[in-house]
Amino acid sequence: MLLSSPKxxxxxxxxxxxxxxxxxxxxxxxxxxxxxxxxVIGGGFSGVNTALELAEQGFKVVLLEANxxxxxxxxxxxxxxxxxxxxxxxxFKRSIGDDGIKTIQQAGWECCEIIRERVAKYxxxxxxxxxxxxxAIKPRHIDELKAFQAEQHAAGYPYQLExxxxxxxxxxxxxxxxxxxxxxxxxxxxxxxxxxxxxxxAAAAAxxxxxxxxxxxxxxxxxxxxxxxxxxxxxxxxxxxxxxxNAYMGDLQPKLAKKILPSTSCVIATEPLGxxxxxxxxxxxxxxxxxxxxxxxxxSADGRMLxxxxxxxxxxxxxxxxxxxxxxxxxxxxxxxxxQVDFGWSGQMGIGINRMPQLGRLSKNVFYIQAYSGHGVAxxxxxxxxxxxxxxxxxxxxxxxxxxxxxxxxxxxxxxRPGMALGMLWFKLLDEL
Ligand SMILES: Cc1cc2nc3c(=O)[nH]c(=O)nc-3n(C[C@H](O)[C@H](O)[C@H](O)COP(=O)(O)OP(=O)(O)OC[C@H]3O[C@@H](n4cnc5c(N)ncnc54)[C@H](O)[C@@H]3O)c2cc1C
Numbered sequence: 302m303l304l305s306s307p308k309x310x311x312x313x314x315x316x317x318x319x320x321x322x323x324x325x326x327x328x329x330x331x332x333x334x335x336x337x338x339x340x341v342i343g344g345g346f347s348g349v350n351t352a353l354e355l356a357e358q359g360f361k362v363v364l365l366e367a368n369x370x371x372x373x374x375x376x377x378x379x380x381x382x383x384x385x386x387x388x389x390x391x392x393f394k395r396s397i398g399d400d401g402i403k404t405i406q407q408a409g410w411e412c413c414e415i416i417r418e419r420v421a422k423y424x425x426x427x428x429x430x431x432x433x434x435x436x437a438i439k440p441r442h443i444d445e446l447k448a449f450q451a452e453q454h455a456a457g458y459p460y461q462l463e464x465x466x467x468x469x470x471x472x473x474x475x476x477x478x479x480x481x482x483x484x485x486x487x488x489x490x491x492x493x494x495x496x497x498x499x500x501x502x503a504a505a506a507a508x509x510x511x512x513x514x515x516x517x518x519x520x521x522x523x524x525x526x527x528x529x530x531x532x533x534x535x536x537x538x539x540x541x542x543x544x545x546x547n548a549y550m551g552d553l554q555p556k557l558a559k560k561i562l563p564s565t566s567c568v569i570a571t572e573p574l575g576x577x578x579x580x581x582x583x584x585x586x587x588x589x590x591x592x593x594x595x596x597x598x599x600x601s602a603d604g605r606m607l608x609x610x611x612x613x614x615x616x617x618x619x620x621x622x623x624x625x626x627x628x629x630x631x632x633x634x635x636x637x638x639x640x641q642v643d644f645g646w647s648g649q650m651g652i653g654i655n656r657m658p659q660l661g662r663l664s665k666n667v668f669y670i671q672a673y674s675g676h677g678v679a680x681x682x683x684x685x686x687x688x689x690x691x692x693x694x695x696x697x698x699x700x701x702x703x704x705x706x707x708x709x710x711x712x713x714x715x716x717x718r719p720g721m722a723l724g725m726l727w728f729k730l731l732d733e734l
Contacts, residue, residue, distance in 0.1 A: 311368050316646040317570035317601060318376055318496035323426055324504065327369065328513040331535040337363040337512070339692060340530045340537045342519045342553075343545035344368075345375035346495075346677065347670045349503045350415075350685030351543050356509035358693050363537050364511055365530065367518035370503045373549045374677065376496035377648030379568060379597045379609040381587040382416055382679050383433065383490050385409040387657035406456060412683035413489060416498070419682070423508075425501030428602040432586040433490030436470070436480040442591045446484040460489030474584035479633045485586065492587035492599045495678060519546075519553060524664050541692050544669040548651035554669070560659055561651035561672045565618060568609040569626040570601065570644040571637060578604035581634050596629055606630065606637060612675060618647045650675050658684050668692070 313319035339355050341348045344366030352364040366372065386409040387393075390402045397405075420429050437443045450462045463485045465474060470483045507513055514532075521531040522542055530537040544554055548563035574581075578600050587599040596610040608630040611619060619625050623645035631638050653659050653672030658680055660670050668691070670684045 311372070313369055313372055313376055313496070314646050314648070315644065316377055316496075316568070317605065317607065317644045318494060320644065321494065321497075321601075321603075322500065323497050324500050328366075328503075328507075328515040331365065331514045331517045331532045331537065333535045335363055335512070335535065335537045337361045337537060337539050339363070339541045339543065340365065340528075340539035341543045341545060342522075342530065343373070343547065343550070344370040344499075344503065344513070344515070345373045345545060345547065346499055346502075346681035347547060347685055348543070348545035349375075349499055349506060350682050351545060351670065351688050352511045352513075353419075353502055353506040353509070354686050354689030355692065356506050356511045358689065360693075362506070362511045363539065364503075364506065364513045365517045365519055365532060365537065366513070366515045367546075367549075369515050370513065371496045371499035373547065374648045374650045375499045375681075377568065377646055378495050378566075378650075378678060379587070379599065379607065380492045380495045380678065381433065381490075381589065381597055381599065382413055382493055383587075383589070383676060384413045384679055385676070386412065386680050386683065387655070389656075392655065393657070408683050408687070409680075410458060410489075412679040412681075413491075415682040415686060416493070416679060419502060419505070420493075420498070423501060423505035425498060425505070427498040427501055428494040429491065429498075430493070430585060430602075431489070431491035432485075432487050432584055433492070434470075434474055434483040434485045434584070434586045434588050436475065436483045436588055436590050438480060438590055438592070440481065443482055445591070446482075450484055458489070460486060462486050472583070474582075474586055475588055476581045476583060477633050480590075483588075485584070487584075487586075490587065490679075493678070494602065522554065522667065524667055526666075528664075528667055540666060542667045543688060543692075544663075544667070545671070547671045547673075548649040550671075554663070556663060557669050557671060561653055562614060563649040564612060564614045564652045564675070565647050565649055566609060566613075566675065567611040567619065567622050567626055567645065567647040568607060569623055569630065569642050571606045571608075571630075571640040572643050573604045574600075574606060574637075574640060575604060577636060577640075578606070581606075581636055596633065598630070598633070605643070606634070606640070608633075614652070622647060650677065660684055660688060 338361040341364045352362045466482045523529040528542045589597045594612045598608040651672045652674045656674040659672040
């Protein structure tokens, strides 16, 4: 049995998000034995939204978080709301067919809408802003983005995707010489303060009766007709359990840990930039470049540059996080050479071998959701809905995802990292072509 010591229990990492959190109030820890319909493990977007969806459907839910709500990847990410679930869906045609692919494509559109509706319904204060751009670095990226634009419009994507050349891009959207143009989505994708979104969603869940516990690490799940979730100072017996620990789950459930590789990504936040903010980012968009180890950036509501990247599969934070990220940022925006960096942090995300979020069942009443491969702000909202629907006996969409095979990382625990590092190198080489 795994036991945690008080040293394992931590507050939010020191980040711009933690420094600008709306609601400082915390939730209690579990003490004693509880009974509920559904117990959700992990208080990130996956867990909080699963709990919220289930509470909206009238279930009694207990949500257990080892640290604080939003402590993991959810409270540390770039805040970019990007639709789409998985990539290269054609690879799954044999297992899910054309209809399955269409279902997942539409789910990829729906996930951003869930955030839009949720923020409006529960009046969540989280700096929600619409507007996003995929930028092109090499000529082949222009062709790829234009092909994506045509394919999305042909499939009925409900928002306009506009290709802008380098000059238009600099004038109206992203004022940098680093890119050859951009595919702009002004209304369907966007950005958000992710920690405030998640904490707002948790508050909504609590208002519907979800019992939320923080600093409550789950040490064991005893499966059976009525699974028992054991914590350091108590337990929760439930009809259903949902694992949402993702890259931070450790060894709680080795079968799940085998399917993901925790990978690190880093973010810095400058001081508020004043007028310079609008000069360099006139469109106030969230932006991603097309590399596998991508740069992603956007402005915060108070005009800071939030610049992220440096994804790596070693699971380690770089020695000089701020210096390394600052150099990347200045390459894109030389105007920021003298901007002070106020915050720098990193987080872990779960990467799956086929880059499709993993939903499934460990046994008839124990479910899991994980592995968004660096792209989970919006998709977590969809996988939470699908899992809640499944538990509420509406199985159709869950079964589509569950049919997709998720291989274990080869090489066992010891060799997963070097194996993946090699894979990453290969992808980096592709980026250079
Ligand atoms: C630096 C960074 C930047 C990113 N940028 C973006 C972006 O801009 N856009 C985007 O779409 N995606 C982005 N992502 C990915 C996105 O943040 C994640 O996919 C998403 O937040 C995953 O949410 P989750 O709830 O599944 O996992 P997490 O948010 O990691 O939550 C898991 C939670 O489970 C808890 N937990 C683990 N084990 C236990 C246990 N035994 N008992 C109780 N609780 C436990 C942890 O404490 C943690 O809070 C980024 C990720 C990182 C790290």
